[in-house]
Amino acid sequence: MSNRLTELLSQRQWLLADGATGTNFFAMGLQTGDAPEMWNVEQPEKVRELQQAFVDAGSDIILTNTFGGTRNRLKLHQAQDRVREINIAAAEITCSVARNAGREVVVAGSMGPTGDLFVPLGELTMEQGIAAFTEQAEALAEGGVDVLWIETISAIDEVKAAVTAAATTGLPVVCTFSFDTNGRTMMGVTPGQVAALMQSLPTTPIAYGGNCGVGAAELVAAITNMSEAALPGDVLIAKSNCGIPEYVEGEIRYNGTPELMAEYVHTVADAGARIIGGCCGTSPEHLRAMRAAMDSHVQGDKPDLATIIARLGQISTGAEDQSRHGPLGENPATQARDPGRRRRGRDPMRKAADDGSFPGGS
Numbered sequence: 311m312s313n314r315l316t317e318l319l320s321q322r323q324w325l326l327a328d329g330a331t332g333t334n335f336f337a338m339g340l341q342t343g344d345a346p347e348m349w350n351v352e353q354p355e356k357v358r359e360l361q362q363a364f365v366d367a368g369s370d371i372i373l374t375n376t377f378g379g380t381r382n383r384l385k386l387h388q389a390q391d392r393v394r395e396i397n398i399a400a401a402e403i404t405c406s407v408a409r410n411a412g413r414e415v416v417v418a419g420s421m422g423p424t425g426d427l428f429v430p431l432g433e434l435t436m437e438q439g440i441a442a443f444t445e446q447a448e449a450l451a452e453g454g455v456d457v458l459w460i461e462t463i464s465a466i467d468e469v470k471a472a473v474t475a476a477a478t479t480g481l482p483v484v485c486t487f488s489f490d491t492n493g494r495t496m497m498g499v500t501p502g503q504v505a506a507l508m509q510s511l512p513t514t515p516i517a518y519g520g521n522c523g524v525g526a527a528e529l530v531a532a533i534t535n536m537s538e539a540a541l542p543g544d545v546l547i548a549k550s551n552c553g554i555p556e557y558v559e560g561e562i563r564y565n566g567t568p569e570l571m572a573e574y575v576h577t578v579a580d581a582g583a584r585i586i587g588g589c590c591g592t593s594p595e596h597l598r599a600m601r602a603a604m605d606s607h608v609q610g611d612k613p614d615l616a617t618i619i620a621r622l623g624q625i626s627t628g629a630e631d632q633s634r635h636g637p638l639g640e641n642p643a644t645q646a647r648d649p650g651r652r653r654r655g656r657d658p659m660r661k662a663a664d665d666g667s668f669p670g671g672s
Contacts, residue, residue: 313482314416314456316516318370319545324579324604325416327371327549327587328364329597333564335360337593345387347379350399357400361407363594365415368601371585372408372415373459374400374450377422380442382434386425394449401453418459418484419450421472428467436471443475451479460485460515461549462522464495466507477513484585485515486547488522489532491626501532505539519547522589526550526566526574527622530581534612537582548583550574552591554623564591568599570622575603577621580610 318325335346338356349357357375364372379397381390389396401419408415424442426434447458458476460483463469469485476483487495487504494500499507501520508518520532529550537546553566566574575586586604588596619625 313516314414315371315418315482315484318414318416319517319584322370323584323609324607325370325585326368326597326601326604327418327547327585328361328369328373329367329588329592329594330552330590331360331373331375331377331420333562333591334593345378345384345389346375347377347384347396347400348387348389350375350396350403351392354399354403357403358407361404364597365407365411367594367597369587369597370415371418371587372404373418373420373461374404374453374455376400376420376446376450377461378425379421379446379450380424381445382424382426382442383422393445394452397446397449398453401450401455405454416457417455418457419447419453419455419481421446421450421458421460421476422462423464423468428465428471436467439468439471440475443472444478447476447479447481451481455481457482457484457516462486462488464488464499465497466499466503469507470511473511473513473515482516483513484517484547486519486521486549489520489528491524491528493528493532493535493626501536502539505536505541505544508544509541517545517547517585519549519583519585521547521549521587522551524551524626525554525623526552526570526578527618527625530574530578530613530618530622531615531625533578533583534581534618537612540582545585546583547585547587548578548581549585549587549589550578550592551589552593552596555590566591566596568596571596572599572603573621575600576607576610577613577618579604579607580613582612 332346361372376397381393384390404417408417426432428434458481460472473483490496508515520529523529529548533548552564555562555564578586
């Protein structure tokens with residue numbers, strides 16, 4: 311399938327994705343508890359301003375402001391009947407920025423999790439999940455996006471529903487999972503299982519990987535493990551948070567510097583990622599440093615655990631264990647359902663997302 315993303319990948323070794331949406335919007339005036347997606351229709355000039363800043367910083371891929379664009383998420387803001395309007399508006403804003411960039415920029419339609427648990431852990435059926443994602447995917451396609459970007463996934467059932475829905479549009483699909491501490495997603499999925507799952511789906515994503523999580527070191531460890539299970543030619547994505555989230559004076563801030571994010575680019579490129587960007591906390595300033603790092607990068611050896619820690623900081627014990635012993639050995643088709651496999655406690659980013667004070671996503 312020929313499309314903007316595959317064409318750019320055929321021309322370059324690495325592509326730079328964009329940075330954070332929610333945390334940058336907070337700096338632009340978004341209030342706690344408000345839906346970033348509503349800005350597509352209420353303050354489109356601010357959405358355009360941020361995405362233009364990403365392009366100016368060197369991003370090759372920019373995501374639409376639709377992370378919470380399913381009716382399941384929009385119903386929290388009494389906007390569940392505005393899915394088509396909000397997603398089309400977001401796509402048109404992003405396309406207008408990309409098409410006027412003076413160079414090829416890929417528009418990715420962001421599709422985040424529904425926020426609901428699938429049966430038997432929750433009440434959302436596979437049919438309902440597919441319907442919700444289909445409604446969003448069709449609106450993003452109508453708005454003109456180049457690719458559907460399924461992101462911040464934790465559960466296998468959810469990615470199956472999202473990919474099934476996205477495939478109905480005929481657009482290319484990419485998927486990223488969010489790996490928390492212990493080297494797994496919140497639902498217990500390992501990086502190696504993600505690689506195996508992507509290869510087994512009826513519609514094969516053209517790229518896959520990880521985003522969000524708890525910092526650059528943790529995500530690089532996940533990508534290193536994922537690359538061991540990847541097939542030759544698989545395109546891996548890394549979109550790390552900008553350092554570690556911390557509560558400072560009642561607000562979430564990320565401690566990653568532009569220098570740290572530049573080092574992350576070098577390290578994760580060596581680990582096997584070809585599409586590299588930033589998630590929560592990543593500003594245009596960080597992206598400029600990441601662009602410079604990418605443009606100067608010379609491929610090196612795949613980093614081992616000691617190298618990742620030396621360059622980017624400590625990672626959790628579970629992720630260390632996977633890095634030492636490898637990601638495989640579990641059934642990739644089975645969604646982990648044992649609550650004991652979830653990590654104990656919650657990091658500040660996860661807690662804020664759960665209580666509604668942080669919009670989540672990229």
